[in-house]
Amino acid sequence: GAVVSQHPSWVICKSGTSVKIECRSLDFQATTMFWYRQFPKQSLMLMATSNEGSKATYEQGVEKDKFLINHASLTLSTLTVTSAHPEDSSFYICSARKELFSTDTQYFGPGTRLTVL
C-alpha cells in the first residue's frame, strides 16, 4: 500500500518559537493533503486541505496565520505552527489523497506529537 511519512515524529519546543512539520507521500503523488489535529475528546478535527500549487483551504476556526501550510510539491506538504503556545500542544496527523483512475482514498501519516513548554 501507499506510504505517508511525517517528520518529526515528536518535537518539544519553547513557547514563542515556530515548529515545522513535514508530510511526505513516499511512493505516489498527492495533489491534495489534509492536516488534522487531535482534540481533548480524542477525535481528530480537520484543520485544512492542502493543494499543490495553490493556497490551503482552512476549516472554520483555524487561524491561517498561525498554522501555515505549504504544499510545495506533489509529495510534500508542510505545516508550520508559528509562535507556538502550550495550548498548541497536540498530536498532528496528515493524510495524502491518492487518485488512481476513478478511485480515491487517503493514506495517513504516523502523526507528530508537539509539546510546547
Next chain:
Amino acid sequence: GEDVEQSLFLSVREGDSSVINCTYTDSSSTYLYWYKQEPGAGLQLLTYIFSNMDMKQDQRLTVLLNKKDKHLSLRIADTQTGDSAIYFCAESIWETGGFKTIFGAGTRLFVKA
C-alpha cells in the same frame, strides 16, 4: 505493534444493512472511531465508542465492540446511495505526552440502487 485492519470493499443494495468490520491489536485503546470520507473531502467523524462500552447506537448507525476479540463493527441500517464513501476505523491509544490515533486503510462502500 499497533495495527488496525479493515476489509477494503463492501457492496450492498440500497435499503439493505451494511456491516463494516475492523480489528485492532492494541488492547490499551481508549476510544475507537468511525470516520467517513467522501470523494475529495477530509474525514468526517461519524461516531465513536469508549472502550468500556459494548454497543452504541446513533440513528441509523450501530457500533459494536468486542474487546476480547479486538473487533469493532459499524452497521448502517437502510443504506442509501449517499452512504457510498470510504469508512475508516481508528483507535486512540495513550502514549507519553498524550493520545495518538491509528487508522485502518479504509473500507470502500458501494451502494447499488
